[in-house]
Amino acid sequence: SQQGEEDPQALSIQEGENATMNCSYKTSINNLQWYRQNSGRGLVHLILIRSNEREKHSGRLRVTLDTSKKSSSLLITASRAADTASYFCAPRYGGSQGNLIFGKGTKLSVKP
Amino acid sequence: DARVTQTPRHKVTEMGQEVTMRCQPILGHNTVFWYRQTMMQGLELLAYFRNRAPLDDSGMPKDRFSAEMPDATLATLKIQPSEPRDSAVYFCASGLRDSYNEQFFGPGTRLTVL
Numbered sequence: 001s002q003q004g005e006e007d008p009q010a011l012s013i014q015e016g017e018n019a020t021m022n023c024s025y026k027t028s029i030n031n032l033q034w035y036r037q038n039s040g041r042g043l044v045h046l047i048l049i050r051s052n053e054r055e056k057h058s059g060r061l062r063v064t065l066d067t068s069k070k071s072s073s074l075l076i077t078a079s080r081a082a083d084t085a086s087y088f089c090a091p092r093y094g095g096s097q098g099n100l101i102f103g104k105g106t107k108l109s110v111k112p
Numbered sequence: 113d114a115r116v117t118q119t120p121r122h123k124v125t126e127m128g129q130e131v132t133m134r135c136q137p138i139l140g141h142n143t144v145f146w147y148r149q150t151m152m153q154g155l156e157l158l159a160y161f162r163n164r165a166p167l168d169d170s171g172m173p174k175d176r177f178s179a180e181m182p183d184a185t186l187a188t189l190k191i192q193p194s195e196p197r198d199s200a201v202y203f204c205a206s207g208l209r210d211s212y213n214e215q216f217f218g219p220g221t222r223l224t225v226l
Contacts, residue, residue, distance in 0.1 A: 033214065042116075042203050042217030043155075088155070099145065099168065100215060102155040 002026060003101040004072075004089040012109040019076040021106040023089030024069075030092045032065060032072050033100065037086045043102075046074075046087075079110045114138045116218035118204050124224045130192040133221045135204030136185055144187045145205040145215060146172075146179055155203075161187065162209060194225045 004023045013019055025032070031050045035043040049056045049065045049072065056063045062075040076083055086107045090100035117136045125131055137144050145160040159169035164181040172179065176195070181187045191198055201222050205215040 040220075042205075042219050043215075044217065045214045048214060099157055099160050101157065102147075104154040 004091045004103045006103045006106040010107045021074045023072045025091040033090045035088045081112045084110045118218035122222045128193040131194045133189045135187040137206030141206035143207045147203040148200045150200045196225045
């Protein structure tokens with residue numbers, strides 16, 4: 001399968017703690033994207049990291065990419081209850097027509 | 113505030129009925145995607161279009177599903193006849209081919225087939 005696989009499937013933390021989610025993929029990519037989905041809503045694009053980048057920041061989000069291990073991680077620092085959501089990674093493979101294949105996601109619960 | 117819109121937001125129907133879901137992509141976006149999300153299967157890509165032409169609909173059950181883009185501002189997904197196993201949330205997303213394929217999702221249509 002070409003989808004990214006997120007790990008863990010579920011994560012429960014206290015407000016203020018950091019949350020780390022991992023993603024593994026199969027073959028070489030052009031970029032890898034992370035999305036968030038709040039309950040009952042559509043997915044929202046969070047951050048995109050290109051294959052020639054190793055780390056990227058956006059606010060409290062930090063994404064790393066290790067192409068040698070075909071893996072990425074998403075770190076949310078100083079988590080808030082509002083960060084409770086499912087998080088999906090979506091690798092964009094070279095030669096693809098632009099479609100993204102989403103995994104099952106990591107369900108993050110941040111307790112106040 | 114540009115966003116993808118979908119109608120209806122909720123649909124309850126009986127088995128065998130035709131269901132039509134509509135999507136208005138963000139103005140100027142040339143790529144439109146249809147996804148289905150269930151607890152068991154997660155988010156599945158059903159079909160996608162570029163410049164209104166279907167690029168891939170291999171994820172879609174051909175015997176009952178059809179997807180079209182009558183014009184650049186409207187994408188439709190039809191199920192005929194509907195079955196209980198079609199119950200899911202159907203998402204439309206749009207994007208630009210050149211922007212590394214970031215996708216903008218609509219709020220979804222929650223379909224229940226009784």
